[in-house]
Amino acid sequence: VYSEKVMDHFTNPRNVGEIENASGVGEVGNPVCGDIMRLYIQVEDGIIKDVKFKTFGCGAAIATSSMVTEMVKGKTIEEALQITNKAVAEALDGLPAQKMHCSNLAADALHKAIEDFQNKS
Amino acid sequence: VYSEKVMDHFTNPRNVGEIENASGVGEVGNPVCGDIMRLYIQVEDGIIKDVKFKTFGCGAAIATSSMVTEMVKGKTIEEALQITNKAVAEALDGLPAQKMHCSNLAADALHKAIEDFQNKS
Ligand code: FES
Numbered sequence: 001v002y003s004e005k006v007m008d009h010f011t012n013p014r015n016v017g018e019i020e021n022a023s024g025v026g027e028v029g030n031p032v033c034g035d036i037m038r039l040y041i042q043v044e045d046g047i048i049k050d051v052k053f054k055t056f057g058c059g060a061a062i063a064t065s066s067m068v069t070e071m072v073k074g075k076t077i078e079e080a081l082q083i084t085n086k087a088v089a090e091a092l093d094g095l096p097a098q099k100m101h102c103s104n105l106a107a108d109a110l111h112k113a114i115e116d117f118q119n120k121s
Numbered sequence: 122v123y124s125e126k127v128m129d130h131f132t133n134p135r136n137v138g139e140i141e142n143a144s145g146v147g148e149v150g151n152p153v154c155g156d157i158m159r160l161y162i163q164v165e166d167g168i169i170k171d172v173k174f175k176t177f178g179c180g181a182a183i184a185t186s187s188m189v190t191e192m193v194k195g196k197t198i199e200e201a202l203q204i205t206n207k208a209v210a211e212a213l214d215g216l217p218a219q220k221m222h223c224s225n226l227a228a229d230a231l232h233k234a235i236e237d238f239q240n241k242s
Contacts, residue, residue, distance in 0.1 A: 002177065010177065033154040034219040035179055056123065056131065056180035058156055098155040 002059075003093035005067075010059040015069035017052040024120065026112025030057060032101045037061060039068075039109035043117055046076050053109070060099035064088050064106040077114055083107055123180070124214035126188075131180040136190035138173040145241065147233030151178060153222045158182060160189075160230035164238055167197050174230070181220035185209050185227040198235055204228055 002010075019040035027038045035057035042050035051072050053065040068088055072080045085107045089095045095103045123131075140161035148159045156178035163171035172193050174186040188209050193201045206225045210216045216224045 033179065033223070034217075058154060058179040058182075059177035061179075096155075102154070 001096055002063075003095075005092045006060070006063045006095065009063035009066040009092065013062050013066040015052050015066065015073075016054065018054060019050055019052050022113075024113040024115070024117030026109040026114070026116060028105050028108045028112060030061070030101055030105055033058070035061060035102070035105075037065060037105035037109045039065065039106070039113050041072075041110075041113045041117060043077065048072050048075050048077070048080055051110075053106070055105070057105060058099070058102050060095055060102040061105050063092060064095070064103040065109070067091050068106040068110055072110060077117070080110065081114060083110065122217055123184075124216075126213045127181070127184045127216065130184040130187040130213065134183050134187040136173050136187065136194075137175065139175060140171060140173050143234075145234040145236070145238030147230040147235070147237060149226050149229045149233060151182070151222055151226055154179070156182060156223070156226075158186060158226035158230045160186065160227070160234045162193075162231075162234045162238060164198065169193050169196055169198070169201055172231075174227070176226070178226060179220070179223050181216055181223040182226050184213060185216070185224040186230070188212050189227040189231055193231060198238070201231065202235060204231065 022040040023043040037055045039053045051069045085104045143161040144164035158176045160174045172190045206228045
């Protein structure tokens with residue numbers, strides 16, 4: 001059911017953890033299962049220098065978050081805002097329709113983290 | 122929300138994998154999120170000598186499965202049949218009520234694996 005890229009990011013997730021005193025933090029919950037995704041960004045001169053995530057969610061949530069952190073690192077805020085749930089799923093060579101609720105957590109949390117950063121600055 | 126034991130088994134899950142030519146395999150699905158849990162047992166002289174699990178499920182599913190594998194290894198089939206979802210949750214110092222669907226997968230899969238073993242032998 002799952003692509004090789006999904007399995008890779010699930011079993012070796014990138015950028016797991018927290019950032020202390022992050023520039024922005026985004027948190028979203030999955031209405032289906034109640035799981036929570038939290039994503040932290042460190043912004044310097046308009047560039048996302050560091051990004052980490054933490055979740056207790058399922059493999060689809062972990063794989064998409066891991067992929068989002070790789071896609072976003074080094075990008076400008078404007079570029080990061082253009083990363084959609086669809087783009088993340090495509091970068092992973094697709095995800096089962098049943099797991100869309102889970103896979104949307106990652107980009108949603110990213111956008112919330114950027115919003116949080118913008119509200120603070 | 123989660124106990125230290127849950128976090129430990131989530132971040133360092135024990136006995137992840139498959140057993141080739143297992144004595145019994147149990148598979149159960151989570152009706153809430155669609156995730157699947159698969160548990161393998163290797164039985165010799167009525168003793169569960171080895172046990173492994175595989176899932177794409179959430180942290181609660183991973184932690185309870187990891188705990189079940191530790192509880193069951195070296196036990197007789199009769200002892201293993203007495204391990205309940207409640208006993209697993211207690212061994213983990215509790216789990217959020219919201220995650221019961223996920224945490225019940227482990228013991229359910231164990232009992233199905235034992236059933237599979239008994240049907241074969
Ligand atoms: S089932 Fe909870 S995040 Fe996927």
